Amino acid sequence: KGFTVYNKMYMPTYYKSFVDDYWSLVKDVTLWDVAGERQVEIKGNDAEKFVEYITPRDISECKIGQCMYVLLTEKDGGIVNDPVLLKLSQNHYWLSIADSDVLLWCKGIASSKHFEIKLNEPDVSPLSLQGPKAPDVMENIVGSWVRELKFFNFKEYKIQDIPVVIARSGWSGEKGYEIYLCDGKLGNELWEIIMKAGEEFNIAPAAPSQISRIECGMLSYGSDMSIKENPYDISLGRLVNLGKKADFLSRTALTEIKQQGNTRELVGVEILGEIFSDYVPDHLPVYIDEEIVGKTTSCVFSPQLNKTIGLALLNTKRNLKPKTIAVNINDKVAEAKICKLPFLRNK
Amino acid sequence: KGFTVYNKMYMPTYYKSFVDDYWSLVKDVTLWDVAGERQVEIKGNDAEKFVEYITPRDISECKIGQCMYVLLTEKDGGIVNDPVLLKLSQNHYWLSIADSDVLLWCKGIASSKHFEIKLNEPDVSPLSLQGPKAPDVMENIVGSWVRELKFFNFKEYKIQDIPVVIARSGWSGEKGYEIYLCDGKLGNELWEIIMKAGEEFNIAPAAPSQISRIECGMLSYGSDMSIKENPYDISLGRLVNLGKKADFLSRTALTEIKQQGNTRELVGVEILGEIFSDYVPDHLPVYIDEEIVGKTTSCVFSPQLNKTIGLALLNTKRNLKPKTIAVNINDKVAEAKICKLPFLRNK
Numbered sequence: 001k002g003f004t005v006y007n008k009m010y011m012p013t014y015y016k017s018f019v020d021d022y023w024s025l026v027k028d029v030t031l032w033d034v035a036g037e038r039q040v041e042i043k044g045n046d047a048e049k050f051v052e053y054i055t056p057r058d059i060s061e062c063k064i065g066q067c068m069y070v071l072l073t074e075k076d077g078g079i080v081n082d083p084v085l086l087k088l089s090q091n092h093y094w095l096s097i098a099d100s101d102v103l104l105w106c107k108g109i110a111s112s113k114h115f116e117i118k119l120n121e122p123d124v125s126p127l128s129l130q131g132p133k134a135p136d137v138m139e140n141i142v143g144s145w146v147r148e149l150k151f152f153n154f155k156e157y158k159i160q161d162i163p164v165v166i167a168r169s170g171w172s173g174e175k176g177y178e179i180y181l182c183d184g185k186l187g188n189e190l191w192e193i194i195m196k197a198g199e200e201f202n203i204a205p206a207a208p209s210q211i212s213r214i215e216c217g218m219l220s221y222g223s224d225m226s227i228k229e230n231p232y233d234i235s236l237g238r239l240v241n242l243g244k245k246a247d248f249l250s251r252t253a254l255t256e257i258k259q260q261g262n263t264r265e266l267v268g269v270e271i272l273g274e275i276f277s278d279y280v281p282d283h284l285p286v287y288i289d290e291e292i293v294g295k296t297t298s299c300v301f302s303p304q305l306n307k308t309i310g311l312a313l314l315n316t317k318r319n320l321k322p323k324t325i326a327v328n329i330n331d332k333v334a335e336a337k338i339c340k341l342p343f344l345r346n347k
Numbered sequence: 348k349g350f351t352v353y354n355k356m357y358m359p360t361y362y363k364s365f366v367d368d369y370w371s372l373v374k375d376v377t378l379w380d381v382a383g384e385r386q387v388e389i390k391g392n393d394a395e396k397f398v399e400y401i402t403p404r405d406i407s408e409c410k411i412g413q414c415m416y417v418l419l420t421e422k423d424g425g426i427v428n429d430p431v432l433l434k435l436s437q438n439h440y441w442l443s444i445a446d447s448d449v450l451l452w453c454k455g456i457a458s459s460k461h462f463e464i465k466l467n468e469p470d471v472s473p474l475s476l477q478g479p480k481a482p483d484v485m486e487n488i489v490g491s492w493v494r495e496l497k498f499f500n501f502k503e504y505k506i507q508d509i510p511v512v513i514a515r516s517g518w519s520g521e522k523g524y525e526i527y528l529c530d531g532k533l534g535n536e537l538w539e540i541i542m543k544a545g546e547e548f549n550i551a552p553a554a555p556s557q558i559s560r561i562e563c564g565m566l567s568y569g570s571d572m573s574i575k576e577n578p579y580d581i582s583l584g585r586l587v588n589l590g591k592k593a594d595f596l597s598r599t600a601l602t603e604i605k606q607q608g609n610t611r612e613l614v615g616v617e618i619l620g621e622i623f624s625d626y627v628p629d630h631l632p633v634y635i636d637e638e639i640v641g642k643t644t645s646c647v648f649s650p651q652l653n654k655t656i657g658l659a660l661l662n663t664k665r666n667l668k669p670k671t672i673a674v675n676i677n678d679k680v681a682e683a684k685i686c687k688l689p690f691l692r693n694k
Contacts, residue, residue: 075454101447104447106455107421108455109456109458110422110455113460249458249459
């Protein structure tokens, strides 16, 4: 019933309501059409070298059939995107991207520096099946092996002659799978097969749940990070390996930033007092006394916690010891406190 | 009343109706909020060298205060965007872009090859004032000098303390100006000033008119061209200067393509028979006998010509002498003929 635009495609934002969809996700199982998460395909003799070049994470240990969450970073350390990397075979990768034009950026880099690769957006559209009963639904469709698939591993497969890649992954706190459809013409068919297999488990169509992903401290490109933030700013320094063997674009910048110490920090926040079960806009200023010390990046009402929770990007240079901050929502000041992430553990 | 998404911003598509807006444009004057046309700013010692590198057009003769229509091309000749280039001062340019993420592409190139430049999206949002009475409205606001401003020239100016750049340009067949607002906070104020100055000339808010731009053979990135087409494919070989002095990314590819001869051609088409005054989807296959020989890229009903006209990308390798072709609209076959562009002369 709601739509947004993601990588130039329409993408649903909710079906029944944000909260109804959330309960379907948390109690049963939901199917999301996330075709807007496009794939950037990198193939050719220098494919590994190229992927190493665009991310500060060491991907040399990534095995065929494995996914890795990576940050793509510009020369100055700014984050271009936070895709999931899939290694399909030697020197053949997909970047399953968030909302920004990674293909053009990659083309720019590959065109100026010599890399023997082909860059391409293949006809691959992901569906996401998320919820505690996702393994039951998948077993119905492809058999019991799918229960053994480890987190962030994937397998190429055919579902009734429909070519897919099945990954144990997903942008929610629940168990789940991402099913990458490799033939766009068969999308409706695949959707029907999964919905039918899920009937007995109360499957519901839904969209990526902001509630669940914030509860579990998962980030969203465009809200919680942008090209203006580097990995340390958003507390994802663990995805940077400054000493990795391969050459990468952001090494000099990120090494300097690391030496000088963090200037920002991404934290959890809980808004106290009156409950804001309504929509809370992103990017509200965060105050200590009258001074702005950062901004929220995304907030949401969590029905499980019965609290309004969110993420905030704080300026830590000032040594933010006080745990009580203030947020200005629709011209009303609300008290808030800084919390450890995640609010809820991933299942 | 209609919206689309352009460079990740909402952009209006029409106010009263496509046809009403068109008549306001052709008879009087219209004001368009085209803030979605973002600027990519290139500044620094190598700014000219960088702009030369990303376009096959020779920009060495571009003077300060001058606009140039350029195609940005990838290594293989594919078109990344078709912006208007503005030279603000020595080694300081804006690319006023169509819908694709040029900033990331430029960053990719600049990061890998050494260019001493800063790339940036400044807080600049264009308004477009188009129609035969546009000069009257502008004279009301800034004085008579604006009538003397030559086509594709611009001037930095202040309208009641609002910093703007005023260019004699626009994406319509009528006279017009583009007013680049250089302080986003003052947008409503600027809008009101112009609407007020236009009252006596029947000014109407509108959006870029597909009717007018197709009548005048102006192209739209995403419809009539994409990264899959090179400049010769879309009959814009005149924007390529293979012999230009400066180095550019697509030289080898475009030189080869030129030598081998065009494989495609962009032409005007007129759909015959029954009049399709409804919306005609883009990218309909074009047939000769039963064979597909290309596709339409955009079609529209022209109230002035009382015809459905459009643009089509044809495969010319087969030597397309017959001037009668067929187009399949909503499963009905319509006869069409190939026409010279433009349908109407620019004023």
